[in-house]
Amino acid sequence: GAGVSQSPRYKVAKRGQDVALRCDPISGHVSLFWYQQALGQGPEFLTYFQNEAQLDKSGLPSDRFFAERPEGSVSTLKIQRTQQEDSAVYLCASSSTRVTGELFFGEGSRLTVL
Amino acid sequence: DQQVKQNSPSLSVQEGRISILNCDYTNSMFDYFLWYKKYPAEGPTFLISISSIKDKNEDGRFTVFLNKSAKHLSLHIVPSQPGDSAVYFCAASSRETSGSRLTFGEGTQLTVNP
Numbered sequence: 001g002a003g004v005s006q007s008p009r010y011k012v013a014k015r016g017q018d019v020a021l022r023c024d025p026i027s028g029h030v031s032l033f034w035y036q037q038a039l040g041q042g043p044e045f046l047t048y049f050q051n052e053a054q055l056d057k058s059g060l061p062s063d064r065f066f067a068e069r070p071e072g073s074v075s076t077l078k079i080q081r082t083q084q085e086d087s088a089v090y091l092c093a094s095s096s097t098r099v100t101g102e103l104f105f106g107e108g109s110r111l112t113v114l
Numbered sequence: 115d116q117q118v119k120q121n122s123p124s125l126s127v128q129e130g131r132i133s134i135l136n137c138d139y140t141n142s143m144f145d146y147f148l149w150y151k152k153y154p155a156e157g158p159t160f161l162i163s164i165s166s167i168k169d170k171n172e173d174g175r176f177t178v179f180l181n182k183s184a185k186h187l188s189l190h191i192v193p194s195q196p197g198d199s200a201v202y203f204c205a206a207s208s209r210e211t212s213g214s215r216l217t218f219g220e221g222t223q224l225t226v227n228p
Contacts, residue, residue, distance in 0.1 A: 043158070
């Protein structure tokens with residue numbers, strides 16, 4: 001597609017369930033980012049991939065969060081044993097450059113943990 | 115520790131007038147700054163950026179000003195149009211220390227009244 005695609009757009013999970021959020025970046029984009037946006041806040045960095053290599057995962061809030069990009073294209077963010085504080089919009093972004101530049105964001109996946 | 119702050123949660127202006135959105139930062143290592151615009155249920159979209167070697171960058175109706183000594187930047191929109199109504203996020207990066215990672219402010223909701 002022309003833009004960054006994320007699925008599902010909306011996910012409701014019971015506390016303790018595992019969830020997986022998918023991101024299809026713009027074709028050919030080297031860099032891929034995951035951000036978490038809580039209600040009324042700005043996006044907060046979670047993790048960064050350059051091709052298939054996860055170069056920075058310092059923003060992941062706990063070891064329940066795991067991200068992968070095995071073939072350097074599609075990425076999955078997995079949250080194990082979800083907690084209520086995990087409720088947020090999870091944004092994926094991609095970029096064609098290896099240095100800071102314009103990021104193209106997807107529409108996000110809104111996760112609600114009951 | 116909020117390294118990028120947007121102190122005004124909301125701003126309302128009349129169509130045709132100037133909109134000025136402000137952003138302050140604390141990390142002196144930041145050397146690249148961006149503004150993103152976000153409509154409801156969409157991902158943020160890139161608007162304009164500025165490198166720390168400049169103090170002004172202009173693109174059509176949008177101008178970003180950077181005051182490094184004050185650690186302050188602003189986005190000017192003139193003339194403002196109703197379609198500019200959105201949440202505006204300021205973001206910053208330190209290319210030397212954090213590479214492509216962006217740190218976002220909390221956002222300012224701009225409403226342009228017809």
